[in-house]
Amino acid sequence: MSAILSMQAIRKEFKQHVALQKVTFQVEQGEIFGFLGPSGAGKTTTIKLLTGQLRPTSGELRVMGESQDGSIRKLTNQIGLLSDTSGVYERLSVYDNMALFADIHGVDYKEIPLLLEKVGIAEHAKKEAKKLSRGMRQRLMIARSILHKPRLLFLDEPTSSLDPANTLEIHRLLRQLNREGTTIFLTTHNMDEADKLCHRVAFLNAGEVVELGVPAELKLKYSDRSVKVILEGEPEPLYIRNDAEGGSKLKGWMETGKVRAVHSMEPNLETIFLNLTGREL
Amino acid sequence: MALSMRHIRAIFKKECKEFGKNPNILFMCALPLLFAVLYSSIFDENFPKGDLLTLCVGTSLTMVTCFVIAMLIAEEKEKQTLRTLMLSAVSPVEFFVGKGLFTLLVSTVLNAIIFFLVGIDASLYGIFLLLTTLVCLTMLELGAMIGMIAQNQMATGVVGMPIVLVFFMVPMFAELNPVMTKIAWFLPNYHMNVLMKQAIDGTAFGSDGLLRVGAIVLWILVGAGLFAVVYRRNGIDR
Numbered sequence: 001m002s003a004i005l006s007m008q009a010i011r012k013e014f015k016q017h018v019a020l021q022k023v024t025f026q027v028e029q030g031e032i033f034g035f036l037g038p039s040g041a042g043k044t045t046t047i048k049l050l051t052g053q054l055r056p057t058s059g060e061l062r063v064m065g066e067s068q069d070g071s072i073r074k075l076t077n078q079i080g081l082l083s084d085t086s087g088v089y090e091r092l093s094v095y096d097n098m099a100l101f102a103d104i105h106g107v108d109y110k111e112i113p114l115l116l117e118k119v120g121i122a123e124h125a126k127k128e129a130k131k132l133s134r135g136m137r138q139r140l141m142i143a144r145s146i147l148h149k150p151r152l153l154f155l156d157e158p159t160s161s162l163d164p165a166n167t168l169e170i171h172r173l174l175r176q177l178n179r180e181g182t183t184i185f186l187t188t189h190n191m192d193e194a195d196k197l198c199h200r201v202a203f204l205n206a207g208e209v210v211e212l213g214v215p216a217e218l219k220l221k222y223s224d225r226s227v228k229v230i231l232e233g234e235p236e237p238l239y240i241r242n243d244a245e246g247g248s249k250l251k252g253w254m255e256t257g258k259v260r261a262v263h264s265m266e267p268n269l270e271t272i273f274l275n276l277t278g279r280e281l
Numbered sequence: 282m283a284l285s286m287r288h289i290r291a292i293f294k295k296e297c298k299e300f301g302k303n304p305n306i307l308f309m310c311a312l313p314l315l316f317a318v319l320y321s322s323i324f325d326e327n328f329p330k331g332d333l334l335t336l337c338v339g340t341s342l343t344m345v346t347c348f349v350i351a352m353l354i355a356e357e358k359e360k361q362t363l364r365t366l367m368l369s370a371v372s373p374v375e376f377f378v379g380k381g382l383f384t385l386l387v388s389t390v391l392n393a394i395i396f397f398l399v400g401i402d403a404s405l406y407g408i409f410l411l412l413t414t415l416v417c418l419t420m421l422e423l424g425a426m427i428g429m430i431a432q433n434q435m436a437t438g439v440v441g442m443p444i445v446l447v448f449f450m451v452p453m454f455a456e457l458n459p460v461m462t463k464i465a466w467f468l469p470n471y472h473m474n475v476l477m478k479q480a481i482d483g484t485a486f487g488s489d490g491l492l493r494v495g496a497i498v499l500w501i502l503v504g505a506g507l508f509a510v511v512y513r514r515n516g517i518d519r
Contacts, residue, residue, distance in 0.1 A: 077370060086362075100294075
Protein backbone atom coordinates (compact mmCIF):
# COMPACT_ATOMS: atom_id res chain seq x y z
CA MET A 1 0.00 0.00 0.00
CA SER A 2 1.12 3.60 -0.56
CA ALA A 3 0.27 6.77 1.35
CA ILE A 4 -2.59 8.72 -0.15
CA LEU A 5 -2.19 11.53 2.36
CA SER A 6 0.34 12.47 4.97
CA MET A 7 0.93 15.09 7.62
CA GLN A 8 4.40 15.78 8.93
CA ALA A 9 4.85 17.89 12.08
CA ILE A 10 1.81 20.01 11.22
CA ARG A 11 1.12 23.00 13.41
CA LYS A 12 -1.88 25.27 13.01
CA GLU A 13 -2.39 28.46 14.99
CA PHE A 14 -5.39 30.78 15.03
CA LYS A 15 -4.17 34.05 16.55
CA GLN A 16 -3.36 33.05 20.18
CA HIS A 17 -4.90 29.58 19.92
CA VAL A 18 -2.87 26.55 18.88
CA ALA A 19 -5.32 24.15 17.20
CA LEU A 20 -2.79 21.51 16.10
CA GLN A 21 0.79 20.89 17.11
CA LYS A 22 3.30 18.42 15.68
CA VAL A 23 0.59 16.28 14.08
CA THR A 24 2.19 13.47 12.12
CA PHE A 25 0.47 10.53 10.44
CA GLN A 26 -0.19 9.05 7.06
CA VAL A 27 -3.15 7.29 5.52
CA GLU A 28 -2.62 4.38 3.17
CA GLN A 29 -4.53 3.97 -0.05
CA GLY A 30 -7.63 1.81 0.42
CA GLU A 31 -7.96 2.04 4.17
CA ILE A 32 -10.60 3.53 6.45
CA PHE A 33 -8.67 5.77 8.80
CA GLY A 34 -10.35 7.06 11.93
CA PHE A 35 -9.31 10.37 13.44
CA LEU A 36 -10.73 10.33 16.93
CA GLY A 37 -11.04 12.91 19.59
CA PRO A 38 -13.45 14.98 21.64
CA SER A 39 -15.04 18.20 20.42
CA GLY A 40 -12.43 20.92 20.03
CA ALA A 41 -9.54 18.46 19.68
CA GLY A 42 -8.72 19.68 16.17
CA LYS A 43 -10.44 17.09 13.97
CA THR A 44 -12.29 19.53 11.75
CA THR A 45 -9.20 21.75 11.49
CA THR A 46 -7.30 18.70 10.24
CA ILE A 47 -9.92 18.03 7.55
CA LYS A 48 -9.86 21.68 6.53
CA LEU A 49 -6.08 21.50 6.16
CA LEU A 50 -6.28 18.28 4.15
CA THR A 51 -8.94 19.68 1.82
CA GLY A 52 -7.10 22.94 1.20
CA GLN A 53 -9.55 25.14 3.13
CA LEU A 54 -6.80 26.13 5.55
CA ARG A 55 -3.04 26.27 5.34
CA PRO A 56 -0.81 25.01 8.12
CA THR A 57 1.28 27.43 10.16
CA SER A 58 4.22 25.03 9.80
CA GLY A 59 4.93 21.44 8.80
CA GLU A 60 4.28 19.61 5.58
CA LEU A 61 1.18 17.90 4.31
CA ARG A 62 0.58 16.01 1.11
CA VAL A 63 -2.63 14.73 -0.44
CA MET A 64 -2.22 12.47 -3.47
CA GLY A 65 1.23 13.91 -3.93
CA GLU A 66 0.08 17.54 -3.90
CA SER A 67 1.39 19.82 -1.18
CA GLN A 68 -0.33 22.54 0.82
CA ASP A 69 0.78 25.41 -1.40
CA GLY A 70 -2.71 25.74 -2.82
CA SER A 71 -2.46 22.82 -5.22
CA ILE A 72 -4.68 20.60 -3.04
CA ARG A 73 -7.64 22.64 -4.32
CA LYS A 74 -6.86 21.20 -7.77
CA LEU A 75 -7.81 17.77 -6.45
CA THR A 76 -11.48 18.58 -5.94
CA ASN A 77 -12.49 16.11 -8.64
CA GLN A 78 -10.71 13.31 -6.79
CA ILE A 79 -11.86 14.23 -3.29
CA GLY A 80 -15.27 13.95 -1.68
CA LEU A 81 -16.17 15.73 1.53
CA LEU A 82 -19.05 15.42 3.91
CA SER A 83 -18.68 17.76 6.83
CA ASP A 84 -20.96 18.54 9.72
CA THR A 85 -21.48 21.95 8.13
CA SER A 86 -22.52 20.62 4.71
CA GLY A 87 -25.94 21.74 3.55
CA VAL A 88 -28.42 20.74 0.88
CA TYR A 89 -30.57 22.90 -1.37
CA GLU A 90 -33.81 22.50 0.51
CA ARG A 91 -36.14 23.79 -2.20
CA LEU A 92 -34.68 21.44 -4.80
CA SER A 93 -35.69 17.81 -5.07
CA VAL A 94 -33.28 15.05 -4.12
CA TYR A 95 -32.70 14.41 -7.82
CA ASP A 96 -32.08 18.09 -8.61
CA ASN A 97 -29.62 18.36 -5.74
CA MET A 98 -27.69 15.51 -7.32
CA ALA A 99 -28.10 16.96 -10.82
CA LEU A 100 -26.46 20.24 -9.75
CA PHE A 101 -23.34 18.43 -8.64
CA ALA A 102 -23.47 16.14 -11.67
CA ASP A 103 -23.36 19.31 -13.78
CA ILE A 104 -20.47 20.70 -11.77
CA HIS A 105 -18.42 17.50 -11.96
CA GLY A 106 -19.46 16.62 -15.49
CA VAL A 107 -21.07 13.34 -14.40
CA ASP A 108 -23.69 11.68 -16.58
CA TYR A 109 -27.23 12.00 -15.17
CA LYS A 110 -27.61 8.23 -15.64
CA GLU A 111 -25.42 7.79 -12.56
CA ILE A 112 -27.87 9.60 -10.30
CA PRO A 113 -30.63 6.93 -9.97
CA LEU A 114 -27.98 4.24 -9.48
CA LEU A 115 -26.36 6.21 -6.69
CA LEU A 116 -29.66 7.07 -5.00
CA GLU A 117 -30.48 3.36 -5.11
CA LYS A 118 -27.14 2.56 -3.57
CA VAL A 119 -27.69 4.90 -0.60
CA GLY A 120 -31.30 3.79 -0.23
CA ILE A 121 -33.19 6.97 -1.11
CA ALA A 122 -34.21 6.21 -4.71
CA GLU A 123 -37.90 6.30 -3.82
CA HIS A 124 -37.47 9.85 -2.49
CA ALA A 125 -35.86 11.21 -5.66
CA LYS A 126 -38.69 13.63 -6.40
CA LYS A 127 -39.11 14.78 -2.82
CA GLU A 128 -37.93 18.26 -1.83
CA ALA A 129 -34.80 17.99 0.27
CA LYS A 130 -36.41 19.97 3.10
CA LYS A 131 -38.95 17.16 3.54
CA LEU A 132 -36.29 14.51 4.17
CA SER A 133 -35.62 13.07 7.60
CA ARG A 134 -32.19 13.65 9.10
CA GLY A 135 -31.03 10.17 8.13
CA MET A 136 -32.25 10.56 4.55
CA ARG A 137 -30.61 13.96 4.29
CA GLN A 138 -27.33 12.49 5.48
CA ARG A 139 -27.61 9.78 2.82
CA LEU A 140 -28.26 12.43 0.19
CA MET A 141 -25.12 14.27 1.28
CA ILE A 142 -23.11 11.06 1.17
CA ALA A 143 -24.50 10.31 -2.31
CA ARG A 144 -23.55 13.83 -3.40
CA SER A 145 -20.04 13.52 -1.99
CA ILE A 146 -19.37 10.27 -3.91
CA LEU A 147 -21.17 11.23 -7.13
CA HIS A 148 -17.91 11.91 -8.95
CA LYS A 149 -16.35 8.68 -7.68
CA PRO A 150 -13.64 10.29 -5.52
CA ARG A 151 -10.54 8.32 -4.66
CA LEU A 152 -10.48 9.87 -1.22
CA LEU A 153 -13.52 10.62 0.92
CA PHE A 154 -13.39 12.88 3.99
CA LEU A 155 -16.21 12.36 6.46
CA ASP A 156 -16.49 14.72 9.40
CA GLU A 157 -18.72 13.16 12.07
CA PRO A 158 -20.94 11.43 9.48
CA THR A 159 -23.30 9.82 11.99
CA SER A 160 -23.20 12.33 14.84
CA SER A 161 -26.90 13.15 14.78
CA LEU A 162 -28.33 9.87 13.52
CA ASP A 163 -30.31 7.17 15.28
CA PRO A 164 -28.78 3.65 15.60
CA ALA A 165 -30.68 2.23 12.60
CA ASN A 166 -29.53 5.00 10.27
CA THR A 167 -26.02 4.81 11.70
CA LEU A 168 -25.85 1.10 10.84
CA GLU A 169 -27.05 1.83 7.30
CA ILE A 170 -24.38 4.51 6.84
CA HIS A 171 -21.72 2.11 8.16
CA ARG A 172 -22.84 -0.53 5.67
CA LEU A 173 -22.60 2.01 2.88
CA LEU A 174 -19.14 3.19 3.93
CA ARG A 175 -17.82 -0.38 4.05
CA GLN A 176 -19.22 -0.98 0.57
CA LEU A 177 -17.55 2.18 -0.75
CA ASN A 178 -14.28 1.15 0.81
CA ARG A 179 -14.51 -2.32 -0.76
CA GLU A 180 -14.98 -0.58 -4.10
CA GLY A 181 -11.68 1.22 -3.61
CA THR A 182 -12.46 4.52 -1.90
CA THR A 183 -10.04 5.53 0.84
CA ILE A 184 -11.99 7.01 3.74
CA PHE A 185 -10.73 9.52 6.29
CA LEU A 186 -13.26 9.63 9.07
CA THR A 187 -13.41 11.90 12.09
CA THR A 188 -15.61 10.91 14.96
CA HIS A 189 -15.89 11.07 18.71
CA ASN A 190 -17.80 7.79 18.62
CA MET A 191 -15.21 5.17 19.57
CA ASP A 192 -17.58 2.30 18.91
CA GLU A 193 -18.05 3.52 15.35
CA ALA A 194 -14.30 3.79 14.88
CA ASP A 195 -13.75 0.31 16.30
CA LYS A 196 -16.27 -1.23 13.91
CA LEU A 197 -15.31 0.67 10.79
CA CYS A 198 -11.67 1.69 10.82
CA HIS A 199 -8.59 -0.24 9.78
CA ARG A 200 -6.45 2.18 11.78
CA VAL A 201 -7.21 5.00 14.19
CA ALA A 202 -5.37 8.01 15.58
CA PHE A 203 -6.31 9.60 18.90
CA LEU A 204 -6.23 13.37 18.85
CA ASN A 205 -6.20 15.31 22.08
CA ALA A 206 -5.70 19.07 22.45
CA GLY A 207 -4.21 19.29 18.98
CA GLU A 208 -1.77 16.39 19.38
CA VAL A 209 -1.86 12.81 18.13
CA VAL A 210 -1.38 10.79 21.31
CA GLU A 211 -1.72 7.29 19.85
CA LEU A 212 -2.08 5.65 16.45
CA GLY A 213 -2.62 2.06 15.39
CA VAL A 214 -4.91 -0.81 14.48
CA PRO A 215 -7.85 -0.93 16.95
CA ALA A 216 -7.35 -4.61 17.84
CA GLU A 217 -3.62 -4.09 18.41
CA LEU A 218 -4.22 -0.99 20.52
CA LYS A 219 -6.61 -2.94 22.69
CA LEU A 220 -3.99 -5.63 23.22
CA LYS A 221 -1.29 -3.04 23.85
CA TYR A 222 -3.32 -1.35 26.58
CA SER A 223 -4.73 -4.56 28.00
CA ASP A 224 -3.89 -5.12 31.68
CA ARG A 225 -3.51 -8.85 30.82
CA SER A 226 -6.32 -9.92 33.08
CA VAL A 227 -9.02 -12.48 32.35
CA LYS A 228 -12.55 -12.54 33.72
CA VAL A 229 -13.75 -15.97 34.80
CA ILE A 230 -17.31 -16.84 35.77
CA LEU A 231 -17.45 -19.93 37.92
CA GLU A 232 -20.27 -22.28 38.79
CA GLY A 233 -21.76 -21.31 42.15
CA GLU A 234 -19.87 -17.98 42.38
CA PRO A 235 -22.14 -14.92 42.34
CA GLU A 236 -19.36 -12.50 41.26
CA PRO A 237 -16.87 -13.00 38.41
CA LEU A 238 -13.23 -13.54 39.28
CA TYR A 239 -10.33 -11.70 37.67
CA ILE A 240 -7.05 -13.51 37.21
CA ARG A 241 -3.78 -12.43 35.62
CA ASN A 242 -2.95 -13.82 32.20
CA ASP A 243 0.28 -15.41 33.46
CA ALA A 244 1.56 -18.75 34.79
CA GLU A 245 -0.15 -18.36 38.15
CA GLY A 246 -3.45 -17.36 36.59
CA GLY A 247 -3.11 -20.17 34.07
CA SER A 248 -2.71 -22.84 36.69
CA LYS A 249 -5.73 -21.48 38.60
CA LEU A 250 -7.82 -21.56 35.43
CA LYS A 251 -6.57 -25.07 34.61
CA GLY A 252 -7.69 -26.29 38.03
CA TRP A 253 -11.15 -24.81 37.66
CA MET A 254 -11.52 -26.22 34.18
CA GLU A 255 -10.47 -29.71 35.31
CA THR A 256 -13.15 -29.65 37.98
CA GLY A 257 -15.76 -28.40 35.51
CA LYS A 258 -16.44 -25.17 37.45
CA VAL A 259 -15.82 -22.75 34.58
CA ARG A 260 -18.96 -21.31 33.03
CA ALA A 261 -17.28 -18.56 30.95
CA VAL A 262 -13.87 -16.97 30.32
CA HIS A 263 -13.57 -13.44 28.93
CA SER A 264 -10.44 -11.61 27.90
CA MET A 265 -10.38 -8.10 29.33
CA GLU A 266 -9.02 -5.82 26.59
CA PRO A 267 -10.08 -2.23 27.09
CA ASN A 268 -12.28 -0.59 24.49
CA LEU A 269 -11.02 2.43 22.54
CA GLU A 270 -12.87 4.81 24.84
CA THR A 271 -11.07 3.44 27.90
CA ILE A 272 -7.72 3.66 26.12
CA PHE A 273 -8.41 7.28 25.22
CA LEU A 274 -9.41 8.04 28.79
CA ASN A 275 -6.25 6.40 30.14
CA LEU A 276 -4.06 8.28 27.68
CA THR A 277 -5.56 11.72 28.07
CA GLY A 278 -7.54 11.75 31.28
CA ARG A 279 -10.42 13.10 29.18
CA GLU A 280 -13.72 11.52 28.30
CA LEU A 281 -15.16 11.82 24.84
CA MET B 282 -7.53 31.96 -13.87
CA ALA B 283 -9.61 29.68 -16.09
CA LEU B 284 -13.38 30.01 -15.84
CA SER B 285 -15.42 26.86 -16.30
CA MET B 286 -18.56 27.49 -18.35
CA ARG B 287 -19.85 24.16 -17.05
CA HIS B 288 -19.70 25.43 -13.47
CA ILE B 289 -21.27 28.78 -14.35
CA ARG B 290 -24.05 27.04 -16.27
CA ALA B 291 -24.67 24.68 -13.33
CA ILE B 292 -25.06 27.58 -10.88
CA PHE B 293 -27.28 29.47 -13.35
CA LYS B 294 -29.44 26.41 -13.97
CA LYS B 295 -29.84 25.76 -10.26
CA GLU B 296 -30.98 29.36 -9.69
CA CYS B 297 -33.55 29.02 -12.48
CA LYS B 298 -34.90 25.81 -10.91
CA GLU B 299 -35.18 27.43 -7.48
CA PHE B 300 -36.63 30.74 -8.72
CA GLY B 301 -40.30 29.76 -8.62
CA LYS B 302 -39.88 28.12 -5.21
CA ASN B 303 -38.22 31.02 -3.43
CA PRO B 304 -40.90 33.25 -1.86
CA ASN B 305 -38.39 35.94 -0.83
CA ILE B 306 -37.13 36.40 -4.36
CA LEU B 307 -40.60 36.19 -5.90
CA PHE B 308 -41.82 38.92 -3.55
CA MET B 309 -38.89 41.18 -4.42
CA CYS B 310 -39.56 40.65 -8.12
CA ALA B 311 -43.26 41.35 -7.74
CA LEU B 312 -42.68 44.74 -6.06
CA PRO B 313 -41.56 46.79 -9.11
CA LEU B 314 -44.23 45.18 -11.27
CA LEU B 315 -46.91 46.03 -8.71
CA PHE B 316 -45.62 49.60 -8.56
CA ALA B 317 -45.65 49.83 -12.34
CA VAL B 318 -49.27 48.65 -12.52
CA LEU B 319 -50.29 50.84 -9.58
CA TYR B 320 -48.58 54.04 -10.73
CA SER B 321 -49.75 53.55 -14.31
CA SER B 322 -53.32 53.41 -13.11
CA ILE B 323 -53.26 56.23 -10.53
CA PHE B 324 -51.25 58.82 -12.48
CA ASP B 325 -53.10 60.44 -15.39
CA GLU B 326 -51.72 60.86 -18.90
CA ASN B 327 -50.21 64.26 -18.07
CA PHE B 328 -47.77 62.66 -15.64
CA PRO B 329 -44.43 62.44 -17.43
CA LYS B 330 -43.81 58.87 -18.61
CA GLY B 331 -40.09 59.32 -18.12
CA ASP B 332 -40.62 59.94 -14.39
CA LEU B 333 -42.96 56.96 -14.15
CA LEU B 334 -40.45 54.71 -15.89
CA THR B 335 -37.46 55.80 -13.83
CA LEU B 336 -39.44 55.45 -10.59
CA CYS B 337 -40.39 51.84 -11.37
CA VAL B 338 -37.03 50.90 -12.86
CA GLY B 339 -35.35 52.49 -9.82
CA THR B 340 -37.35 50.09 -7.62
CA SER B 341 -36.38 47.18 -9.85
CA LEU B 342 -32.67 48.03 -9.88
CA THR B 343 -32.41 48.49 -6.14
CA MET B 344 -34.93 45.95 -4.83
CA VAL B 345 -34.35 43.23 -7.40
CA THR B 346 -30.93 43.57 -9.02
CA CYS B 347 -29.11 44.61 -5.87
CA PHE B 348 -31.07 42.70 -3.25
CA VAL B 349 -31.70 39.46 -5.10
CA ILE B 350 -28.01 38.71 -5.65
CA ALA B 351 -27.27 39.76 -2.06
CA MET B 352 -29.94 37.38 -0.77
CA LEU B 353 -28.85 34.53 -3.03
CA ILE B 354 -25.27 34.79 -1.76
CA ALA B 355 -26.30 35.22 1.88
CA GLU B 356 -28.65 32.24 1.67
CA GLU B 357 -25.84 30.00 0.43
CA LYS B 358 -23.87 30.97 3.52
CA GLU B 359 -26.85 30.62 5.83
CA LYS B 360 -27.81 27.16 4.54
CA GLN B 361 -24.16 26.03 4.45
CA THR B 362 -24.26 25.11 0.79
CA LEU B 363 -21.66 27.64 -0.27
CA ARG B 364 -18.76 25.71 1.22
CA THR B 365 -19.96 22.55 -0.48
CA LEU B 366 -19.91 24.37 -3.80
CA MET B 367 -16.46 25.82 -3.15
CA LEU B 368 -15.16 22.34 -2.33
CA SER B 369 -16.67 20.98 -5.53
CA ALA B 370 -14.25 22.92 -7.67
CA VAL B 371 -16.55 25.90 -8.21
CA SER B 372 -14.40 29.02 -7.94
CA PRO B 373 -15.69 32.20 -6.29
CA VAL B 374 -15.62 33.96 -9.68
CA GLU B 375 -17.74 31.21 -11.29
CA PHE B 376 -20.11 31.40 -8.35
CA PHE B 377 -20.54 35.18 -8.69
CA VAL B 378 -20.85 35.03 -12.48
CA GLY B 379 -23.52 32.28 -12.29
CA LYS B 380 -25.55 34.20 -9.71
CA GLY B 381 -24.95 37.50 -11.51
CA LEU B 382 -26.13 36.20 -14.88
CA PHE B 383 -29.31 34.85 -13.33
CA THR B 384 -30.01 38.13 -11.53
CA LEU B 385 -29.22 40.09 -14.69
CA LEU B 386 -31.67 37.96 -16.66
CA VAL B 387 -34.44 38.42 -14.07
CA SER B 388 -33.77 42.18 -13.91
CA THR B 389 -33.75 42.53 -17.69
CA VAL B 390 -37.07 40.72 -18.03
CA LEU B 391 -38.63 42.79 -15.24
CA ASN B 392 -37.30 46.05 -16.69
CA ALA B 393 -38.70 45.10 -20.11
CA ILE B 394 -42.12 44.38 -18.60
CA ILE B 395 -42.02 47.72 -16.76
CA PHE B 396 -40.95 49.50 -19.97
CA PHE B 397 -43.98 48.20 -21.86
CA LEU B 398 -46.40 48.48 -18.90
CA VAL B 399 -45.59 52.18 -18.59
CA GLY B 400 -46.19 52.51 -22.32
CA ILE B 401 -42.89 53.88 -23.61
CA ASP B 402 -42.34 53.95 -27.37
CA ALA B 403 -40.84 50.55 -28.33
CA SER B 404 -38.26 52.25 -30.57
CA LEU B 405 -36.53 53.45 -27.38
CA TYR B 406 -36.11 49.94 -25.99
CA GLY B 407 -32.58 49.57 -27.35
CA ILE B 408 -31.26 52.59 -25.49
CA PHE B 409 -33.25 51.57 -22.40
CA LEU B 410 -31.75 48.07 -22.49
CA LEU B 411 -28.23 49.47 -22.84
CA LEU B 412 -28.59 51.93 -19.97
CA THR B 413 -30.35 49.53 -17.59
CA THR B 414 -27.82 46.77 -18.33
CA LEU B 415 -24.93 49.10 -17.49
CA VAL B 416 -26.56 50.20 -14.23
CA CYS B 417 -27.51 46.58 -13.46
CA LEU B 418 -23.78 45.77 -13.47
CA THR B 419 -23.13 48.41 -10.79
CA MET B 420 -26.07 47.13 -8.73
CA LEU B 421 -24.85 43.54 -9.07
CA GLU B 422 -21.45 44.57 -7.73
CA LEU B 423 -23.09 46.41 -4.85
CA GLY B 424 -25.44 43.49 -4.11
CA ALA B 425 -22.61 40.96 -4.22
CA MET B 426 -20.70 43.06 -1.69
CA ILE B 427 -23.76 43.19 0.59
CA GLY B 428 -24.16 39.42 0.19
CA MET B 429 -20.53 38.85 1.15
CA ILE B 430 -20.76 41.05 4.23
CA ALA B 431 -24.16 39.76 5.46
CA GLN B 432 -24.07 36.43 7.29
CA ASN B 433 -27.64 35.48 6.42
CA GLN B 434 -30.65 36.62 4.44
CA MET B 435 -32.05 38.70 7.31
CA ALA B 436 -28.78 40.56 7.60
CA THR B 437 -28.88 41.59 3.95
CA GLY B 438 -31.68 43.97 4.93
CA VAL B 439 -29.70 45.46 7.80
CA VAL B 440 -26.50 45.80 5.76
CA GLY B 441 -28.09 46.67 2.46
CA MET B 442 -31.16 48.78 3.13
CA PRO B 443 -29.33 52.02 4.05
CA ILE B 444 -27.16 51.72 0.94
CA VAL B 445 -30.05 50.79 -1.32
CA LEU B 446 -32.22 53.62 0.01
CA VAL B 447 -29.55 56.12 -0.98
CA PHE B 448 -29.50 54.71 -4.51
CA PHE B 449 -33.30 54.68 -4.67
CA MET B 450 -34.25 57.96 -2.94
CA VAL B 451 -31.51 60.37 -3.96
CA PRO B 452 -32.08 60.14 -7.75
CA MET B 453 -35.84 60.33 -7.13
CA PHE B 454 -35.53 63.67 -5.30
CA ALA B 455 -32.53 64.93 -7.26
CA GLU B 456 -34.48 67.64 -9.01
CA LEU B 457 -36.00 69.02 -5.83
CA ASN B 458 -32.94 70.93 -4.68
CA PRO B 459 -29.38 71.60 -5.86
CA VAL B 460 -27.71 69.73 -3.02
CA MET B 461 -29.59 66.55 -3.90
CA THR B 462 -28.66 67.06 -7.54
CA LYS B 463 -24.99 67.28 -6.61
CA ILE B 464 -25.19 64.12 -4.50
CA ALA B 465 -27.14 62.37 -7.26
CA TRP B 466 -24.33 63.12 -9.70
CA PHE B 467 -22.30 60.48 -7.88
CA LEU B 468 -24.91 57.78 -8.45
CA PRO B 469 -25.08 55.74 -11.66
CA ASN B 470 -28.85 55.33 -11.78
CA TYR B 471 -29.35 59.11 -11.65
CA HIS B 472 -27.47 59.43 -14.94
CA MET B 473 -29.52 56.59 -16.37
CA ASN B 474 -32.69 58.41 -15.34
CA VAL B 475 -31.60 61.69 -16.94
CA LEU B 476 -30.50 60.00 -20.18
CA MET B 477 -33.71 57.97 -20.41
CA LYS B 478 -35.87 61.03 -19.84
CA GLN B 479 -33.93 62.89 -22.51
CA ALA B 480 -34.51 60.00 -24.92
CA ILE B 481 -38.25 59.92 -24.13
CA ASP B 482 -38.54 63.71 -24.48
CA GLY B 483 -36.92 63.43 -27.88
CA THR B 484 -33.99 65.63 -26.91
CA ALA B 485 -31.75 62.65 -27.60
CA PHE B 486 -28.65 62.67 -25.43
CA GLY B 487 -27.79 66.17 -24.30
CA SER B 488 -24.31 67.59 -24.63
CA ASP B 489 -23.37 65.97 -21.33
CA GLY B 490 -24.63 62.54 -22.47
CA LEU B 491 -21.20 61.09 -22.98
CA LEU B 492 -20.10 62.33 -19.59
CA ARG B 493 -23.09 60.65 -17.96
CA VAL B 494 -22.42 57.31 -19.72
CA GLY B 495 -18.79 57.70 -18.66
CA ALA B 496 -19.92 58.19 -15.06
CA ILE B 497 -21.90 54.94 -15.20
CA VAL B 498 -18.94 53.06 -16.69
CA LEU B 499 -16.68 54.57 -14.05
CA TRP B 500 -19.11 53.23 -11.43
CA ILE B 501 -18.78 49.76 -12.91
CA LEU B 502 -14.99 49.98 -12.65
CA VAL B 503 -15.00 51.49 -9.14
CA GLY B 504 -17.60 48.89 -8.11
CA ALA B 505 -15.32 46.12 -9.37
CA GLY B 506 -12.44 47.57 -7.36
CA LEU B 507 -14.55 47.85 -4.21
CA PHE B 508 -15.81 44.33 -4.77
CA ALA B 509 -12.22 43.08 -4.93
CA VAL B 510 -11.38 44.91 -1.68
CA VAL B 511 -14.42 43.47 0.14
CA TYR B 512 -13.63 40.01 -1.24
CA ARG B 513 -10.05 40.19 0.00
CA ARG B 514 -11.06 41.49 3.42
CA ASN B 515 -14.16 39.38 3.95
CA GLY B 516 -13.72 36.41 1.66
CA ILE B 517 -16.77 34.67 0.36
CA ASP B 518 -17.37 32.38 3.32
CA ARG B 519 -15.65 33.28 6.56
